[in-house]
Amino acid sequence: MDSEKADKEMLLDIKDLVVSVDNKEILHKVSLSIPYGETQVIFGPNGGGKTTLLMTIMGFPRYQVASGKIIFKGKDVTVMSVDERARLGIGIMFQRPPVVRGVKTRDMVAACLKKDNGEELIAELAGKANMTDFLSRDINHGFSGGEIKRSELLQLSAQSPNLVLLDEPESGVDLENISLIGSLINSLLGKVHPIRERTNSGLVITHTGHILNYINARTGYVMFEGKIICEGEPLDMLNTIKEKGYRECVKCLRK
Amino acid sequence: MPEKINSSNLEKARAAVNKRAALGADIDLNNYNSPAHEKPVNTDPSELSAKDKEKMLATGVILDDPSQRMGTFIQIDNTPVHYSAKQDGVEVMAVSQAKEKYDWFGDYWWKAVSVDADKYTAHVELNESNGYFIRTLPGAKTTFPIQACLYLNKVGAIQDVHNIIIAEEGSELHIITGCTTSLHNEPGLHIGVSEFYIKKGAKVTFTMIHNWEPAVGVRPRTGVIIEDNGLLLNNYVAMKPVGSLQLNPSAYCNGENATARFNSVLVAPSGSSMDVGSKVFLNGKGSKTEIIARTITTGGEIISRGYMEGNASDVKGHLECRGLILGDSGSIHAIPELKGNLAGIDLSHEAAVGKIAEEEVEYLMSRGLDRDEATSTIVRGFLNVDIEGLPPLLNDELQKAIKDSEEDMF
Ligand SMILES: Nc1ncnc2c1ncn2[C@@H]1O[C@H](COP(=O)(O)OP(=O)(O)O)[C@@H](O)[C@H]1O
Numbered sequence: 251m252d253s254e255k256a257d258k259e260m261l262l263d264i265k266d267l268v269v270s271v272d273n274k275e276i277l278h279k280v281s282l283s284i285p286y287g288e289t290q291v292i293f294g295p296n297g298g299g300k301t302t303l304l305m306t307i308m309g310f311p312r313y314q315v316a317s318g319k320i321i322f323k324g325k326d327v328t329v330m331s332v333d334e335r336a337r338l339g340i341g342i343m344f345q346r347p348p349v350v351r352g353v354k355t356r357d358m359v360a361a362c363l364k365k366d367n368g369e370e371l372i373a374e375l376a377g378k379a380n381m382t383d384f385l386s387r388d389i390n391h392g393f394s395g396g397e398i399k400r401s402e403l404l405q406l407s408a409q410s411p412n413l414v415l416l417d418e419p420e421s422g423v424d425l426e427n428i429s430l431i432g433s434l435i436n437s438l439l440g441k442v443h444p445i446r447e448r449t450n451s452g453l454v455i456t457h458t459g460h461i462l463n464y465i466n467a468r469t470g471y472v473m474f475e476g477k478i479i480c481e482g483e484p485l486d487m488l489n490t491i492k493e494k495g496y497r498e499c500v501k502c503l504r505k
Numbered sequence: 506m507p508e509k510i511n512s513s514n515l516e517k518a519r520a521a522v523n524k525r526a527a528l529g530a531d532i533d534l535n536n537y538n539s540p541a542h543e544k545p546v547n548t549d550p551s552e553l554s555a556k557d558k559e560k561m562l563a564t565g566v567i568l569d570d571p572s573q574r575m576g577t578f579i580q581i582d583n584t585p586v587h588y589s590a591k592q593d594g595v596e597v598m599a600v601s602q603a604k605e606k607y608d609w610f611g612d613y614w615w616k617a618v619s620v621d622a623d624k625y626t627a628h629v630e631l632n633e634s635n636g637y638f639i640r641t642l643p644g645a646k647t648t649f650p651i652q653a654c655l656y657l658n659k660v661g662a663i664q665d666v667h668n669i670i671i672a673e674e675g676s677e678l679h680i681i682t683g684c685t686t687s688l689h690n691e692p693g694l695h696i697g698v699s700e701f702y703i704k705k706g707a708k709v710t711f712t713m714i715h716n717w718e719p720a721v722g723v724r725p726r727t728g729v730i731i732e733d734n735g736l737l738l739n740n741y742v743a744m745k746p747v748g749s750l751q752l753n754p755s756a757y758c759n760g761e762n763a764t765a766r767f768n769s770v771l772v773a774p775s776g777s778s779m780d781v782g783s784k785v786f787l788n789g790k791g792s793k794t795e796i797i798a799r800t801i802t803t804g805g806e807i808i809s810r811g812y813m814e815g816n817a818s819d820v821k822g823h824l825e826c827r828g829l830i831l832g833d834s835g836s837i838h839a840i841p842e843l844k845g846n847l848a849g850i851d852l853s854h855e856a857a858v859g860k861i862a863e864e865e866v867e868y869l870m871s872r873g874l875d876r877d878e879a880t881s882t883i884v885r886g887f888l889n890v891d892i893e894g895l896p897p898l899l900n901d902e903l904q905k906a907i908k909d910s911e912e913d914m915f
C-alpha cells in the first residue's frame with residue numbers, strides 16, 4: 251500500500267530500467283523518482299548513459315527497454331509511443347535536432363501549441379525567446395548553437411510539458427545567451443508562465459553546472475557506466491566533482 | 506501571314522506526322538477523334554455549367570467573380586469560347602484572330618518551338634489549331650493576372666492548342682493557366698504548343714496548374730525566347746492522377762542578363778506516369794537560371810529532368826531535383842544534366858531521392874503530433890517551394906492548389 255501511495259506522489263518513477271541500443275545494453279537497472287514540481291539533475295562523464303536515459307524516457311524507438319518500468323503520472327508508459335508520451339506531458343530539448351525543409355519554426359511552435367488562432371501567443375513566446383525573426387525560417391536550417399537552444403525552448407514553452415527533459419542545455423551557448431536560456435528554462439519549470447499555473451518538473455543533464463544558477467534543483471545523480479552511482483545535493487556534488495573528479499563518486503558506489 | 510511561311514510550315518508538319526517524340530511513351534493519334542476547330546465565339550463564361558466551373562476553379566480559373574483577373578481566355582476542346590481583357594495595354598484573344606489582325610504575326614509563329622519537333626507539334630499545325638494570344642504592350646504591367654483555361658471535354662478527343670505569349674519591352678505579364686477536363690475514366694489527349702517571346706526588360710510569370718484524369722495523355726510543347734534583361738518565372742503544378750504526361754519546355758536566354766526560373770511540383774499517384782523537365786540554354790552574356798523540382802510519388806512513375814547549357818560568358822545556373830517516395834511502390838528517376846561550352850561559367854546541381862527521414866518524423870512526434878500528422882507536415886513543407894518574385898496573390902493561388910491536392914494524398 252505504501253509503495254502505491256508513493257507512486258501517486260511521483261510525476262515520474264523509473265524502476266530497474268535496462269535499456270539497449272543496437273542490441274548493446276547501455277543502462278543497467280536504473281531507478282529514480284521525480285516528485286511533482288521538482289527538478290533533478292544528472293552529472294557524469296561522457297558515455298555514462300545520460301542521453302540514453304532521457305531518450306528512453308521520451309520513448310524514441312531506438313532505445314529498447316529490456317526490462318524495468320517507466321511510470322509517468324501513475325501510468326505505465328514503458329511501451330507508449332513518443333507522441334503519446336508528448337501528449338501526456340513529457341517534452342524534450344534536442345541537442346542536435348534535424349532540419350525539416352519547408353517546415354517553418356512557426357509551424358513547429360503552432361504544432362506544440364495544439365490550438366488554432368494561437369498567433370498572438372506564438373508571437374509573445376517567440377519574443378520572449380528572442381526568436382521572432384526565426385518564425386518564418388525553415389526549422390533549424392542554418393541555426394547557430396544558441397539559436398537551436400532558443401528554438402527548442404520556444405517549442406517547449408508552447409508545448410508546456412509537465413516533465414521537461416533537458417540534455418546539456420548550456421553547452422555551446424555563449425555568455426550573452428546563457429542568461430536568456432537560463433531564464434527560459436526557469437520559466438518552463440517555474441511558476442511564471444503564460445499558459446499554466448502549476449510548477450513543472452525537470453530532469454536536466456549538465457556537465458558544467460552553470461544551469462544550476464538558474465534552476466532550483468534539489469536532487470542530483472551521477473551516472474557512470476550505465477548506472478546511477480550516487481545521489482545527493484546538486485551543488486555539493488558539483489563541488490566534489492570539480493575538486494576530485496568523478497573518481498570520488500565511483501568510490502561512493504564501492505562503499 | 507504570308508502564304509509562303511504558311512505553306513512551308515505545312516510542308517514540314519506533313520513530313521513529321523509520324524515522327525516519334527524524343528521522350529515519353531508513343532501515343533497513337535489514330536486512336537482519338539478530332540473535334541471540330543470552330544471559329545472563336547465570345548460567350549459569358551459565368552454561364553458555363555456549375556460542374557465545369559468548379560473544375561476550372563480548382564486550377565485557379567475564377568469565372569463567377571473574376572475581379573482579381575485582368576483578362577480571361579477559355580478554350581473547350583478546339584474552340585475558343587471566351588476571350589476578354591480588362592486593362593489598357595493588355596491583349597487577350599484567340600490566335601486565329603491575332604493572325605488576321607497583325608501582319609507581323611508570322612514572326613512569332615513556330616519561332617520558339619519547331620513545327621516538325623515531333624508528331625504532336627505536326628498535328629497542331631495540320632489541324633489549324635487555335636489557342637490564346639496574350640500580349641502586353643511596351644511598358645504595360647498587369648496588376649492582376651490574366652487567366653486562361655484549356656478544357657478537354659469530349660470523350661476520346663485530341664485537344665490541339667497553339668498559344669502565343671508576347672511581353673513587349675519593359676512590360677510585366679502575369680498569367681495563370683489551368684488545364685483540366687470533364688472526363689473521368691475516359692481517354693483524351695491534350696497537345697499544347699506554347700511560344701513565349703519576352704522582350705528587353707520584360708517580365709513574365711507563368712503559373713500553370715494541371716488537373717488531369719487517369720486515362721488522359723498530355724503532351725505540351727513549350728519554347729521561350731528571352732531578350733536582354735528579360736525574366737521568365739515559370740511555375741508548374743501537377744498533383745492529380747494522369748495517364749501519361751510528358752513535357753520538357755525549353756527557355757532560350759538569348760539576351761544579356763536574361764533570366765529563366767522553373768519551379769515544378771509533381772505528385773504521381775498510382776497509375777500515373779510523369780516525365781517532366783525543364784531545359785535552359787544560357788546564350789546571352791550574364792544570363793541566369795534556376796530550376797527547382799519537387800516530386801512525390803505515392804505509387805506512380807516520375808522522371809524529373811533538368812538540363813542547363815552554358816554558351817556565353819558569366820552565365821550562372823543551379824538545378825535542384827528533390828524527390829520523396831511515399832509508400833511502397835512508385836519510382837522517381839532524377840536526371841539532372843549540365844553542359845558547359847566555355848570557361849567562366851558556373852553551373853551546379855543537387856539531386857536527392859528518398860523516403861521521409863525517420864529522424865524528422867520522430868522530431869515532430871516528440872512535440873505531440875501523431876505519425877500521420879508528422880508525415881503530412883513534413884510533406885507539406887517539402888512541397889512548400891518559396892518562389893522568389895511571385896506576386897502574393899499568385900503565390901496564394903499556388904499554395905491553395907497545392908493544399909487542395911494534398912487532401913487527396915493522405
Ligand atoms: N547510436 C549508438 N550506437 C551504439 N552505442 C551508442 C549509441 N549512442 C550511444 N551509445 C553508447 O551508449 C553509451 C551511453 O551513451 P550516452 O547515453 O550518449 O552517454 P552520455 O550522454 O552520458 O555521454 C556510450 O557507451 C555510447 O557509446
Ligand SMILES: [Mg+2]
Nearest residue numbers: 300301302417
Ligand atoms: Mg549525452
